[in-house]
Amino acid sequence: MILADCHTHTTFSFDARDNEHSDPENMIRTAIAKGLKYYSITDHEDGPRDDIDYHFDSDEYFKVLTALKNKYSNQIEVGVGIEIGLDPKYTDYSNRIVASKPFDIVVGSVHYVYGIDPYYPEYFRDRTFDEGYRRAFEYTLECLNSGADFDILGHIDYVARYGDRNNGDGFYSRFGDILDEILTKVIQEGKGIEVNTAGLKYKMPYPNPSKEIVKRYRELGGEIITVSSDAHRPEHIAYDFGGMSDFLTDCGFKYYTIFNNRKKTFINVC
Numbered sequence: 001m002i003l004a005d006c007h008t009h010t011t012f013s014f015d016a017r018d019n020e021h022s023d024p025e026n027m028i029r030t031a032i033a034k035g036l037k038y039y040s041i042t043d044h045e046d047g048p049r050d051d052i053d054y055h056f057d058s059d060e061y062f063k064v065l066t067a068l069k070n071k072y073s074n075q076i077e078v079g080v081g082i083e084i085g086l087d088p089k090y091t092d093y094s095n096r097i098v099a100s101k102p103f104d105i106v107v108g109s110v111h112y113v114y115g116i117d118p119y120y121p122e123y124f125r126d127r128t129f130d131e132g133y134r135r136a137f138e139y140t141l142e143c144l145n146s147g148a149d150f151d152i153l154g155h156i157d158y159v160a161r162y163g164d165r166n167n168g169d170g171f172y173s174r175f176g177d178i179l180d181e182i183l184t185k186v187i188q189e190g191k192g193i194e195v196n197t198a199g200l201k202y203k204m205p206y207p208n209p210s211k212e213i214v215k216r217y218r219e220l221g222g223e224i225i226t227v228s229s230d231a232h233r234p235e236h237i238a239y240d241f242g243g244m245s246d247f248l249t250d251c252g253f254k255y256y257t258i259f260n261n262r263k264k265t266f267i268n269v270c
Contacts, residue, residue: 002244004038004258004267005031005237007083007107007154007194007228012043012061016232024068030234032076038258039237040079041065042107045097047090058082062101079259081105084150086143087112098149105226105259107194108150110158113139118162129163130174137178144185151259152226153186155196155208168205172212183217192224192257192264193217195247198231200240207244211251218252224264226257245269 010024011017024041031039045056062080069078080101084094086108098106113136116123124132136159144153156179160167172179186193199208214225225248229239248256248269255266 002227002238002241002256002269003036004040004227004256005036005229005231005241006038006040006079006081006105006152006226006258007042007196008040008231008237009043009083010041012041012056012064013232014044019233021234022232024065027231027234027237028068028072028076028078030237032072034238036076036238038077038079040081040105040259042079042081042083042105044083044085045094046085046111047087047093056097058097058101077258077260079104081107081259083107083109083154084148085109085111086140086146086148086150088142088146091146091148095147095149102261104261105152106150106262107152107154107228108143108148108191109154110136110140110143113159118159124163132163133157133159134175134178137175137182141178141181141185144182144189150191151262152192152194152224153182154194154228155198155230156182156193156213157199157209161199161202161204161208165202165204167199167208167210169212171210172216176216179213179216180220183213183220183222187217187220187222190224192226193222194226194228195244196228196230197239197241197244198229198236201236207240207247211247214247214251224257225253226259
């Protein structure tokens, strides 16, 4: 059974700030009520973007979350993390943010592909789904080569959430060349990937990334893997974690990973 949710959001994130139930303390209390032993909050820092009316206050964020981490330390281990938006233009910026605080875990995710989030319909307007997917994977590789400082590559096939949502059988075979480059780069740099169950919430056949990609990561020698819900609301914490032990086992993993002070701990799946 998976008892750690390593990637979640609270009202410190621009896309959860208007939900009063997503305040950090309520999210932690919900994680406790769901029986988790480790719960990491990784709010968004996507850089100084013009299309987001939001400023991430890392000082206030760390102050509030550290106090809550200490308050609930006898009930749950709280990770004070961050999710940085990978973008070569903002690598220096994000690296300064990461270095400024003793974060427990840093998730690096591609949300914008050459300046456009696939969430917006215009991303696929003049290209097929497969063209949009490959473009996102090629950009991901550029981001990995930019020197960004992070621990876990978030939702590798995020782009598929907003395409045809088909990340099932055959997905890896269509993009295996570029995905192998991404996974190999992650492994070489001592980073890991996550299994993000938001894909299931979005009615995809697998979490992000697909089972084929996770299996391939293991075949290539990947060992560091976290399990995450990407929750922005309390009811989505540990979303559909019931099947994740079997998922990891089927992919060749006997353990999953948590982070404290950016140091890894491996926990048996069963």
